[in-house]
Amino acid sequence: MPKLGMEPIRKAALVKATIVEIGRTGSLDVTVSQIAKRAGMSSALAHHYFGGKEAMFLAAMRHVLSLYGAEVRGALLSAEGPEARLVAILRASFSPTNFRREVVGAWLNFYVLAQTVPEARRLLAIYQRRLRSNLLICLRPLVGREADALADGLGAMIDGVYLREVLKAGPPDGAAAVSMLLAYLDAELKGNRQ
Amino acid sequence: MPKLGMEPIRKAALVKATIVEIGRTGSLDVTVSQIAKRAGMSSALAHHYFGGKEAMFLAAMRHVLSLYGAEVRGALLSAEGPEARLVAILRASFSPTNFRREVVGAWLNFYVLAQTVPEARRLLAIYQRRLRSNLLICLRPLVGREADALADGLGAMIDGVYLREVLKAGPPDGAAAVSMLLAYLDAELKGNRQ
DNA sequence: AAGTTTATTGACTCGTCAATCAACAAAAAA
DNA sequence: TTTTTTGTTGATTGACGAGTCAATAAACTT
DSSP: OOOSOOHHHHHHHHHHHHHHHHHHHTSSOOOHHHHHHHTTSOHHHHHHHHSSHHHHHHHHHHHHHHHHHHHHHHHHHTOOSHHHHHHHHHHHHTSTTTSSHHHHHHHHHHHHHHHHOHHHHHHHHHHHHHHHHHHHHHHHHHHGGGHHHHHHHHHHHHHHHHHHHTTOOSSOOHHHHHHHHHHHHHHHHHHHHO | OOOSSOHHHHHHHHHHHHHHHHHHHTSSOOOHHHHHHHTTSOHHHHHHHHSSHHHHHHHHHHHHHHHHHHHHHHHHHTOOSHHHHHHHHHHHHTSTTTSSHHHHHHHHHHHHHHHHOHHHHHHHHHHHHHHHHHHHHHHHHHHGGGHHHHHHHHHHHHHHHHHHHTTOOSSOOHHHHHHHHHHHHHHHHHHHHO
16 A cells, blocks of 8 residues: 655645644644544554644644745735735735635634744744735835834734634625725825825 | 631632633643642632633633723723723723733633633623624714724724734733724724714 | 565553542531 | 531542554565
8 A cells, every 4th residue: 555755645634634623623622633534544644744743733834824925925916006915915814715714713723822832933923024024015105104003003903803703603704804904904095195 | 727708719719820820821721730729729629619620711701801891891981972982992901901911811712712612602702792882882973884894993903912912022012002003093083084 | 585665553651631539627507 | 516518638530642662564775
């Protein structure tokens, strides 16, 4: 049975399964066996490839974060001008790829992980900085020195919408989330354009 | 040693200790022994009074939520007019009583708990509804039919600021949080006052 | 063909922890 | 003063789960 070159395949399967299990149970209280089972292998093999549970969590985080990053970069490619680029960032943040029950659940638990595991904290900090910087670049030409405050506000609201999603019933509504953010943005832009 | 009438005292101590321990470790992975030790008793006694760990968590949640509720109610007493009342709600939300490292950490973990434990979900839903309704009452005379959207936006941003606080270093800055929220509010009010 | 590397798992170890219990002590009620 | 109620804990049980290991097997190397 043993085919060679399994490592990347197994690792990918485990990362995916980790996200699903964390999102499904809504907590970090997931056993390695659960994850391995969902990924179709024994828990021993999971340990073999990742060395431990924490490494699996971190790999899952990196994956979610890099998916999000890619989505944002992609959306920015076809957006001209500050306003369009802002909209692109928001759309990407609430695209069906990212704004899904399991992924949102995973995000929440990554924040919890960040309280204990320095590497998790580092990864989340990178995400926040990158988002902030992306927003800032668009906002500065629009609102000048108000940009910093606005970027913080938008960042907080994005995270807040994600957080609140975990309590909502039914499928996530990304469009509604984006329009809430845009309403905030428009109000601030109008107030600053006079 | 056994003095009578210990029950409420012990329970209060356990609730407090639960919040501290959850906030301190930043996760729900707290043992009953840890909590009991901090509260100055044996783990068996903690079980005796609460029956189980989950009940302790829920009691801690109720306590945090009721402290917050009391703070808001108190602040609203001495506030006249919609604008002042809005400011009062925001100030209360970021008062030093609530906006503290341990409490913020506890909040985060209550969201996690809400994913698994229906009663926890119920409690958080109550908090969200009450906040929304408080905001709505103030906002309607100010912005009419925009009130609903704005209340949701403010709620999300409040939660987002709490969430982001868990990554920040140093002591929480409630004043900064309030002014961020007020900036948002002012922008929306201005845009709607014309 | 012999040896090495990679893939894979069942069984096991070892620690942890929630929950229970038996036992003891003091106050209150009878 | 016996009995009951309330307070309290050390010791124990029983379950569960992370991580290890020995063993097996297929594929590559020499």
